[in-house]
Amino acid sequence: MPELPEVETTRRGIAPALLERRVVEVIVRERRLRWPIPASLESVLPGQIVRRIERRAKYILIRFDAGTLILHLGMSGSLRVLKSDVRPELHDHWDIRMDTGMLLRFHDPRRFGSLHWTEFDPRLHPLLVKLAPEPLTQRFDGEYLFRLTRKRAVAIKQFIMNSQAVVGVGNIYASEALFRARIAPRRAARRISRTQAHLLARAIKDVLTEAIKIGGTTLRDYVNAEGTPGYFRQRLFVYERAGELCRVCKSPVKRFVQGQRSTYWCPACQH
Template sequence: MPELPEVETTRRGIEPHIKGLRIEAVEIRNPRLRWPVPQNLSDSLAGRQILAVERRAKYLLFRTDGSQTMIVHLGMSGSLFILKDATAGRAPGPHDHLDWLFSGGTRLRLRDPRRFGAVLVTEGEPLAHYLLRHLGPEPLESGFTPDYLYEAARSRRVTIKQLIMDSRVVVGVGNIYASEALFLSGIRPGRACHRVSRPRFHVLRDAIVNVLQEAIGQGGTTLRDFVREDGRPGYFRQQLNVYGRSGLPCHVCGTQVRQRRIGQRSSFYCPICQQ
């Protein structure tokens, strides 16, 4: 579900509420996520203080004052929210699988209807964890350059949309923002990536960066499940040009937006604006 902007929105939302607090206990109501939540999660985290909540790709990294870092992935339908004061005693719903209880009564709750999310604990440097080790550059950091993308595209035989959604190439670009970035770049999603010209990678890199930054500024995109730490939705949905707009007029030229499946995923584009 959540792509990079939604995960970053979540990170920014929860970090100020739990930074510096100590974990007192973890309540696991349903351990059956993508992988079973470790039985000893509460034992291994109890007493630990949260030093920072960081993000790598779509993984949230909860750094502690011990050797452990907790890794949380929201999968397709996960959200984290903060309960405290008046809401602290709110009863969990059927998909509220985990609560972290902090010193002072703050509670962090994971809701994940589809249970594609994950909660794990790693020792030592979390970036060396096997799930994170092979990830490509962050799109909002300096390693993500047009030349880098061009070089990655030259040796591959996939469509441009599949290229930018490949986490070995660049992380955090999911199905929504891939379609949007390609619209803003004027590139058809089904174009073979090695047939995209070098100058167009400058446009594409900028479009990816811009659409992700804009979406973060709007608190992400809420289609169905995503809510922020306080329960509010993200407001980027109003800015979507093509995603989910099949048959509706292109905002630029009025032509009907088309939908087609590329690599198992729905892709949206304007047949006039994108070539």
């Protein structure tokens, strides 16, 4: 999926077309996402006005007076703002039509995305309530990371991808942050030094912030609300660069599998 920068780019992209606008119709073509789309949506949403659009981890929260839509893009999901007369294509699973003649359209070939509705505080929703701090806040820093990693035997790469440790760091930015912090991805979390914890927290913040600035990373499916890709791919140091030369030391970038996910790293730079 889209990781935090792509979700944030999407959030910012859809907001102008939706804020303070009224929903006129919800059209669901395929209810079978990761969880079935609630049957109540088509009756609950029309007439409601979008009040705020927020992000928590990789979830986008669309707040109305009556409740909140909680949506996730999964691995291949994207949201676009289009004119209401644009014909849906394969894998365009739902639309929310606004009173402006525009619509919000969800496209997701793999259907790992999801859409929930809650009338309660969305931060207390079962999917959100146990999430770790946001990486781009002060609560997440080197001391936090150092403290949390003590006694953890799991590899540091899997640790920073665990949403109960820190949210928003997916497979691309985990490899990239570890490269920037010069930490080997297989190192046990409890074996990173305090200095390394500080470097890693800094690297995570930096890589996510830089990626947001240029609209995220597009590998395959991802497009922003205007349908255009993100350009951070050109700035990747290791991800999907196995066999190519390290941009820092010119030795070959390596790939291996960790927890069923590809990890990319430079064995010469990272220890």
